Amino acid sequence: WRQPLVQLFGQTLSLDEVEHEWLRGDPEQRDPRIHFAVNCASIGCPALRPEAFRSEQLDAQLADQTQRFLGDRSRNHLDGSVLRVSPIFKWYAEDFERGWRDQHSVVDFLAAHAVALGLTSGQADQLRSGALRLRYSDYDWRLNSAD
Numbered sequence: 001w002r003q004p005l006v007q008l009f010g011q012t013l014s015l016d017e018v019e020h021e022w023l024r025g026d027p028e029q030r031d032p033r034i035h036f037a038v039n040c041a042s043i044g045c046p047a048l049r050p051e052a053f054r055s056e057q058l059d060a061q062l063a064d065q066t067q068r069f070l071g072d073r074s075r076n077h078l079d080g081s082v083l084r085v086s087p088i089f090k091w092y093a094e095d096f097e098r099g100w101r102d103q104h105s106v107v108d109f110l111a112a113h114a115v116a117l118g119l120t121s122g123q124a125d126q127l128r129s130g131a132l133r134l135r136y137s138d139y140d141w142r143l144n145s146a147d
Contacts, residue, residue, distance in 0.1 A: 015040075032095040032109060033062040035088050036069040043140040044075070044086070070116035075137065078118060083127060085110065087136040107134065 004012045013021075019038050037053065039045035046069040053061055069086075070076055076085045089096065089106045096106045103109045107127055110117060114124035126132035 030095050030098055030100070031062065032092065032098075032100055032103075033066045035092055035095065036065040037062055041144050043142050043144050045144065046075075046088075047072075066113065067116045070110075070113050071118070073118070076117055078123070078132075081126075081131070082133045082135050083110070083117070083119070084135050084137050087139050090136045110134070 002014045002016045004014050004017075006013045006015060006018055008018065019034075036046040037049070039048075041048060046065060049061065049065065051061075076083075078084075089110070093106050096109045097104055100109075101112070103112055111119075111124040111127050114121065114127075119127065123132055127134070
């Protein structure tokens with residue numbers, strides 16, 4: 001992940017540099033859904049797409065990746081009065097706080113995607129009010145297999 005191997009605009013970059021310097025580099029252009037699309041392929045990461053991301057389909061592909069990841073109950077699920085979510089939301093909270101699509105916090109982002117998370121509109125309201133608590137799961141850094 002950190003080994004320089006990608007040729008981009010005359011530079012040899014690591015995948016980590018592509019993610020953090022190119023895709024996340026401009027705070028004004030930062031789309032938090034990138035975290036569900038580009039990742040290091042560990043078990044805790046969102047599943048990779050079986051197709052390339054294409055400019056003419058990018059918004060739809062990112063929306064689909066977001067829905068798939070949020071709908072993965074092994075990573076994001078309601079446990080009584082606690083919504084347990086991936087630590088991706090904690091690590092990259094600043095990306096979810098930039099006002100993308102008028103969402104200014106992790107809670108705003110999650111509440112806007114309540115259906116994918118399996119939440120009712122009432123539970124989304126509880127999340128916004130703090131009555132439904134947010135907790136972060138453990139992350140599995142082992143490499144995902146190709147099987």
